[in-house]
Amino acid sequence: MAKKTKSAKGAAKARPRRERRFEPRASAQPSVVYVFGAAGALLMGAGAWEQFGALLSDAGPDPLKAAPYILAAGAVLAGIAIWIGTSAEPILRVGDSGLAVEKSGVRRMPWYAIERVEWRDETVRVTGKDDAGVAMTLDAPLGSHPQAAAWIAKEARVRVPAVVDVPTDAALPDALADAGQSLPLEPPQVVGRHCAESGKVISYEPDARVCPRCERVFHKAHVPEVCPCGASLADLRAAPA
Template sequence: MSKKKKQPKVRRQERRFFPQSTFSPWLVRSFGALGAAVMGAGALGMQRDMFAGDEKMKAIPSYLVAGGAVLTGLAIWLGTSSDPPLRVGAPGVGVERGEIRRMPWYAVEAITFESGALSLVVVGKDDTGQSWTLKVPVKAQPDAVGWIVTEAQRRIPKTVDIADEVLAKLPRAEQHAGLVVDLEPVQVVGKRCAASDKTISYEPDARICERCERVYFKRSVPKKCKCGANLAHLRDAKGQDDALADEDESDDVDEAAEAEAEAPQDEKDSSKAAEV
């Protein structure tokens, strides 16, 4: 592995949020506790063979076990929501249904609030480019709502279109909410540069906006990302092809030839750096 000058490592994480049951937690717990108690009593009866002498009573313990199991099952069913877990973090907003479908921050077009359904509405495209509208109900996913809003305000503030008085009433991003998951770095090979449309074929050529995770070719990094983040620190010291960064693709050929001519020099530099 060559030790090339890379983007400083940013710890990539996201939070995983399980949906809350919309049933009262006390109801769920009562069913659960009652189920366990009844099952326990039945099991004890069976074990001690309490009603062994009476033919009619003999079956009671097994009925108790069966009844208790039904109550416990009901508690589990009431306590489990059919809504999928959500993920909020560096790669955007994701929904877990077997695989994770994600909407990267750079692909979010608008974040609004539907006061009738009490849901946060995230409109944009998923990571395959398909249009997607994701509704997150406050009741089932209060922590996810809090984190989506907070992260979006920091990363892509222009897309958050929610009145201040509504924002004030929404759940907050609790520090201990959800389960923090460590993530792999962004898979950049095969992605297209957001400024030049050039396909990234070599990982060290990529520069990533830390806020929205837009990917840029190292020499096409604009001064400012489309999300509003300052990208000056990611611009190549050797000089930027600003014409290209400003979406002028006319000198694409020169750019490619230049890159090829430069490549061996880069190799030498890196081997030298590795020796030191």
């Protein structure tokens, strides 16, 4: 697999693929989460000691009547801390491979699988399919994900303009060049994919041609002049023999 990049020469330009990773703007102050978590842990410890201390050592106190309640109150506080700390928006990624949501794993929505990008309720909402072809919706609310929303709109207008329905006067911030964390991406996986034009399975990597804009994959013998995303594929077409 290490030779992949070399063998793909000509199939895909050696342009490094990248994506930006956006953490949500926290809806709760992190200090609130720590206070609840710490208080909960303290109470659970105290409650447990009062309840079970006598079993462990002679010096331990006899169980207090209140001990189970202290234990329970501690558990509730710790639970609140976990809830506040994790109910935030997921991490979003925007880049050459499309969009992605980080939520117990990374689920990707390639550019070519995006069916609609719209602006509603101060949110950039993207509907389409994930890379396995399963329906997927991704929300980038202005409140918690201002830069992800701005970058999705900016990239989608260039890559898949036909499906973008975000008014140019939408209250989006400018997409800042240094927003998010920049991550390198692996080259696109093309073997086993179906040619978007002929349906033919790509079984040999050098046969693949990848649209630089939406990353649709074509067999080299079936590259159309224009990709369904609107990009010209003239450069990828096999030269007439």
